[in-house]
Amino acid sequence: MPELTVSSVLTAERSVGIREVARLSGVSIATVSRVFNDAAAVNPETRERVLEQAQALNYQPSSLGRNLVRGRSELLGLIVPNVAFPLYGEMIGGIEEVLGREGMSILLALSHDNVDSEFTAAQHLLRHAVDGGIIINSRLGLNAPLPAPRGLNWVQVAPEHTGTPHRVELDNEAGGRLAALEMLGLGRRRLAFVGAPGRESADRERGFAAELRRAGLIYRRAQGDYSEASGVQAAGELLEHNAAVDAVFVAGDLMAAGVLRALHQRGLRVPEAVAVVGFDDAAIASLLYPRLTSIRQPARAMGTAAAELSLRLLGGHRTEPITFPPELVRRESTGPPSRLSARHF
Amino acid sequence: MPELTVSSVLTAERSVGIREVARLSGVSIATVSRVFNDAAAVNPETRERVLEQAQALNYQPSSLGRNLVRGRSELLGLIVPNVAFPLYGEMIGGIEEVLGREGMSILLALSHDNVDSEFTAAQHLLRHAVDGGIIINSRLGLNAPLPAPRGLNWVQVAPEHTGTPHRVELDNEAGGRLAALEMLGLGRRRLAFVGAPGRESADRERGFAAELRRAGLIYRRAQGDYSEASGVQAAGELLEHNAAVDAVFVAGDLMAAGVLRALHQRGLRVPEAVAVVGFDDAAIASLLYPRLTSIRQPARAMGTAAAELSLRLLGGHRTEPITFPPELVRRESTGPPSRLSARHF
DNA sequence: TTGTACGCGTTATCAA
DNA sequence: TTGATAACGCGTACAA
Secondary structure, rough: OOOOOOOHHHHOOOOOOOOHHHHOOOOOOHHHHHHHHHOOOOOOHHHHHHHHHHHHHOOOOHHHHHHHHHHHOEEEEEEEOOOOOHHHHHHHHHHHHHHHHHHOOOEEEEOOHHHOOOOOOOOHHOOOOEEEEEEEEOOOOOOOOOOOOOOOEEEEEEOOOOOOOEEEEEEEHHHHHHHHHHHHHOOOOOEEEEEEEHHHHHHHHHHHHHHHHHHOOOOOOEEOOOHHHHHHHHHHHHHHHHHHEEEEOOHHHHHHHHHHHHHOOOOOOOOOOOOEEEOOOOOHHHHHHOOEEOOOOOOOOHHHHHHHHHHHHHOOOOOOOEEEEEEEOOOOOOOOOOOOOOOOO | OOOOOOOHHHHHHHOOOOOHHHHHOOOOHHHHHHHHOOOOOOOHHHHHHHHHHHHHHHHOOOOOHHHHHHHOOOOOEEEEOOOOOOOHHOOOOOHHHHHHHOOEEEEEEEEEOOOHHHHHHHHHHHHHOEEEEEEOOOOOOOOEEEEOOOOOOOEEOOOOOOOOOOOOEOOOOHHHHHHHHHHHOOOOOOEEEOOOHHHHHHHHHHHHHHHHHHOOOOOEEEOOOOHHHHHHHHEEEEEEEEOOOOEEOOOOOOHHHHHHHHHOOOOOOOOOOOOEEEEEEHHHHOOOOOOOOOEOOOOOHHHHHHHHHHHHHOOOOOOOOOEEOOEEOOOOOOOOOOOOOOOOO
């Protein structure tokens, strides 16, 4: 068997076009086009005939031709750091829901948390003439902007740098306040924070610190990198020297999983001895033992909001940045301090 | 400000085309095309001039026009049940890696574990003239095939129904055998299985059962649906009537999380009293307490394999279905039976 | 080495 | 209500 080239395979049986349908239904291609765009008036009988033929030939208007003449692609570019992180998955789910409704598709690119590949990914998407773009957790900022010809707009979800016009964000500071208030409300007074690099963690800490200040308290802090291992490590630091900590606010659920593990290993009961509040309310939060109280980031809603923003920009409308309020999801890792509980931890 | 229509916005400042570049560099569009496809010979000086102008105008050849004339889109369609499940995310990562290398992009669609939306998603992708397609966990089979004109090929990753020509799969049966051997090797003799609907779980059970038969053992079984809650429930059923179970093989990690929880709640130590083996080795496996021993599904490698298969098909080559061997990842949830351990569980 | 001209599949304008 | 026909942006025979 001779080796075939790519093009020979694909063009071997080029898909049936508008001409074919027109010819076999005895009308002009213009009429077929009209039938499929049901814009202008078409004689019901003619329409019927055309639709029938199209069905028989299994004809589908080609987006390629249509987009060429229209100057749009019905594609929306989406750049995500990675897809293995469930929170991003939820956002994508929200985006897809809205876009699907409008008949648009998602052109996906991964940035791997890397500024350079963010940029090249954007260029890649642009070559496909995407009508708009959404980028999650972008590190690109105003001084190093995303490429955007033709008045194309990028909507940024939780960008690292502020200042870009189209944004969907979580009020991270409010999230930090929620965590603090939960712990203070439970009577905890020896609080700690586990942070990570980046603006989001900083904002979360700022809110947390503000509430503690109001209560006249200080807090211990340790730094991680959002990984579970760093959570174990951070908890270790916080607890050494017999430090008396009775509540830990962790800037990410994965790190919180590490904190829980470190507490288990030291035989400290959660929440009786130490309460723990995570952040994101990722899927793992409710799988941990005990189930983790966490500050919920409405990822799916943020996705739909980003998609809607993108659509509005596409329509030439003006938009405002959107900030979502966080929400505390109370589970088993927070509760009143006690030594009388029947819990194992 | 007057409301603008979509088209008015996008065409307002239509991107610079090949004509513009040709005119300003004093050559024909054919030459510009040649420069950008470096196919034919072009005078170095001319090439330089064109490239310069292109740079100045920030010209990028439009995929729309290029694809139209070439009959390909450099797009690969990808249909996934959802994106929030980390295993899929890993696969997508693998796919993207291979495709990016070839300059191809991913057109993403979600099937929501639904046969109908699988089909419509495929049609959607086809309208964009994707050059090939990958579908994960498809429920479509030979009798209800995927739409595929123009000799387009779909590569199926872990399809529910067998018989489709281009497949990438895990040897689930071997996975079941691995789980059984691990438990038997630890001296466990009172085994149980928690299954779920579908072929994958059935295959896993078949391998598990085969090894037990060889050892002259029977096992208890309970049925779940891959959710954590169903794992809790299933474990409850297995343990009622004081049933003596000392090892549980669970067809999915999420369910295994539920099984662990149920064991904790009954005060049964893992792995001392009961050993647990999960399946998939999803990201959560190593976050559970204790860390879950699991049968690893090399998701990323399966993704790259699917993408490479797709590329080979695109090139007109013949291919064989690929089956990956599973691997047991031993963590804390399996170990010798003992009552002397210092573990809390 | 370069240019002319056609075609890719569609929409949209204009005339019929 | 319909049909010619001119775009859309590009690649590529073929001719020069």
